[in-house]
Amino acid sequence: MTADPARAAQGQAPVIELADVRAGYRDRDVLHGAALALHAGTVTALVGANGSGKSTLLAVMAGVLAPRSGTVTLGTPRRPALVVQRSAASDALPLTAREAVAMGRWGLLGPWRRPTRRDRAAVGECMDRLGVADLARRRLGELSGGQRQRVLLAQGLAQEADLLLLDEPSTGLDADSRERIAAVLDQERGRGAAVVHATHSRGEADRADRVLVMEGGRPVAGEAPVKEPLS
Numbered sequence: 001m002t003a004d005p006a007r008a009a010q011g012q013a014p015v016i017e018l019a020d021v022r023a024g025y026r027d028r029d030v031l032h033g034a035a036l037a038l039h040a041g042t043v044t045a046l047v048g049a050n051g052s053g054k055s056t057l058l059a060v061m062a063g064v065l066a067p068r069s070g071t072v073t074l075g076t077p078r079r080p081a082l083v084v085q086r087s088a089a090s091d092a093l094p095l096t097a098r099e100a101v102a103m104g105r106w107g108l109l110g111p112w113r114r115p116t117r118r119d120r121a122a123v124g125e126c127m128d129r130l131g132v133a134d135l136a137r138r139r140l141g142e143l144s145g146g147q148r149q150r151v152l153l154a155q156g157l158a159q160e161a162d163l164l165l166l167d168e169p170s171t172g173l174d175a176d177s178r179e180r181i182a183a184v185l186d187q188e189r190g191r192g193a194a195v196v197h198a199t200h201s202r203g204e205a206d207r208a209d210r211v212l213v214m215e216g217g218r219p220v221a222g223e224a225p226v227k228e229p230l231s
């Protein structure tokens with residue numbers, strides 16, 4: 001079990017806990033007895049080789065891939081927000097960037113399902129935070145890969161989830177965008193979210209509170225992060 005001992009000692013219930021999870025695709029398991037506990041106000045970097053199961057673990061945490069055995073316990077009534085790596089499906093959606101971000105609010109809309117002023121303000125704010133406000137009226141399919149990725153991240157932020165799951169959010173982005181995303185992760189931690197991001201970057205892993213490495217189908221505690229600014 002890779003629980004955070006400091007938080008556990010404070011008696012804080014985890015935002016999510018996995019115990020002995022087995023999951024995979026068709027006749028093949030990818031996760032073999034995966035266990036973890038994540039707490040509010042923390043950033044966890046998930047690292048590991050290509051194909052080691054990072055995206056699969058995120059999918060199980062998000063509830064989009066059912067475990068074959070074991071348990072996933074959410075400590076919050078809010079659905080987790082999952083931002084996947086850029087997909088062909090999202091590229092083909094006939095939406096503007098603003099409409100795509102506004103979709104992030106759907107789970108929070110009241111009984112009339114109509115966005116309020118607060119919903120509209122939140123959408124604008126999330127677009128500002130990812131530096132995509134000027135793309136609001138552009139069609140998603142017309143955007144560059146990096147622009148689209150930031151729009152989908154803004155959609156994830158708009159959900160105001162207690163658990164934010166990001167699959168390689170910075171991959172393929174320029175230095176300014178990567179720095180912007182690092183700042184967003186810090187802000188999300190600051191508002192009390194549990195954030196997990198899969199990454200292949202040592203610098204990004206070093207900025208996290210905790211590093212989990214996928215090994216043998218399980219997340220195991222990684223090297224203690226070095227608290228230094230990115231060079």
Ligand SMILES: Nc1ncnc2c1ncn2[C@@H]1O[C@H](COP(=O)(O)OP(=O)(O)OP(=O)(O)O)[C@@H](O)[C@H]1O
Pocket residue numbers: 025026030048049050051052053054055056057214
């Ligand atoms: N939809 C799917 N159907 C069948 N097999 C899949 C599917 N998605 C992933 N896999 C397989 O599951 C294994 C784990 O893949 P996963 O995408 O979780 O790895 P990852 O650590 O996220 O890799 P990367 O660093 O390349 O993104 C791989 O062997 C992959 O081929």
